[in-house]
Amino acid sequence: MHRSPPRTPTARPGSARLPVGPLAVGLGLLLLVSLVCGVGLGAAGIGWGEVLRLLWAGLTGGSIEARDVAAYTIVWEIRLPRAVLGAVAGAGLAAVGVAVQAMVRNALADPFVLGISSGAAVGANAVILLGVFAGLGVWALSLSAFASALAATALVYAMARSPHGLTPLRLILTGTALAYGFQALTTVMVFGASRGEAARTAMMWLLGSLGGATWAQVPLAGAAVLAGWGWLRRRSEALNALAMGDETSAALGVRPSVLRRELFLVTAAVTGTVVAVSGAIGFVGLMVPHVARMLVGADHRRVLAVAPLAGAVLLVWADLLSRLVLAPVELPVGVITAVVGVPAFLLLMRRGGYAFGGR
Template structure:
């Protein structure tokens, strides 16, 4: 039999730098493309005016608003959310030692959907104004996290099997509550908005929503990157991790809190965008290997680039109408993922 050679790996740092450059170009492309015709020269002028505090004349005010107040915060939020989902995908797959896990396997996004739809369909928390949706979604995500933790916890800590089973079961329960709310509400624009949120949308992006999401994602990534060695040990099994000085139950509990906080934050501002947290970690492992320090270096910019272009396509395909961005990530991502898995020869989640 011929010897099976390991696939060649790409150095993580040069790949991350290349993706960062691609992300910068993608941000500019996302700002320049849209249903409203704004020339590239005007886009550059408006961006420069916004960055430097320059003056924009009255005839250009509408185009400036489109570029600076609508498109730019949207593409930046898309980059933050994509990076956050990819980062959390790496963490969840390490936590439950399951290559099929993604940020939503713990039921947190389904819990956030209950709070979001309470605002959209029932008018709850109307006194919070524009913050009602984000605050309600984040609060219900935290409540879902607390419930999953309380049910999954055992005298031996948080085991992977109990986490997956508990999160999956409660996710079905949360989805049932959301379905009842949708069917019980009056049809019309509210039901359409609820569907858009359930499938993911960056249409509500504003400058005010960016800082909290960016800080939470950055803090979660920094913590995970610092614990990359412990994640490598955990991936080898609890017994091996314990022999290497890692406390699996404690580490899993910390991972649960970090992933819940990041997932709750990004879901609160973008809705339930699927497939990014599942696909990106797999693709990155195929390219750089399974070491978590390398994966966590490359996955965030890869997720950011993916979601920026997915959102751009969602705005362009049926302009001026919008597709939910989660539909685009699935339609584009599924065949690409299957092709890469086929070419990867089964090395997607193993081997360094």
């Protein structure tokens, strides 16, 4: 019996679709407000008027009085780069989530299904727990995490590749299997750590944290996310074809194996960059693409115009809540995204107007 190829989640006929332009503008304004809130709220009590004045002074190059130096440092050197990096990471994870779900044609896929984040965790924990590459200073953690993410990517690619190219099933199985192996190696390092504080830092990184955000990390992460998003937007029609199955996409002039290999490299590069600066933040790449499809339909050009903005807004607020819920103690960002994402995901599944696996 002939079986139709699996589909990515699609909105059912008749379901409401919002216009992309106004929705994107609205999300952009909401992101701007979210960034201001991310800078204005925190354990250090700085009034809104002072926050706005310091932001304006920093943007225009205005002078700062001596009594404002401490507040200026908090606003411009701690809170603002953290909020901006959170927006960049959220946008990148959401965009890559859209691509991965199309690449493997699986509604439960997210940027970490390829084992990249677990591989990055090995390198990050080698720095935190074992002191590897300590001579690199503040760059040691990010560089080690990115290098191990690339190594994990190469390993997954080599083991998943077959004479027929990269098939969705082999990618998922290989990525999942290697992710378990990387997690086991990370667990051994955590339990073998001689310092309790180092183990706590490692666990924070494994669940995602923007506590170490600096302005130096923003340009590289922003460039990687922007380049990846631009490439995905340019290939949105090919993604639409790929989501309908290999036979259909081949009939439409798209070579599935070649496109899937390109997608694998792009998603690995973006995911590795984001994970290297923010840790393994879950649920953003899984949930946001589904929310975007529910709002604007299944066309990848429309989805990719909305999902990154929604992911950026979500992660800015998740990071803000992680700082405020148990202040002055900081929670991992991944805890907040899971607390928000689980009920939202379950609610989304129960909606009658949206089908996760097609009709």
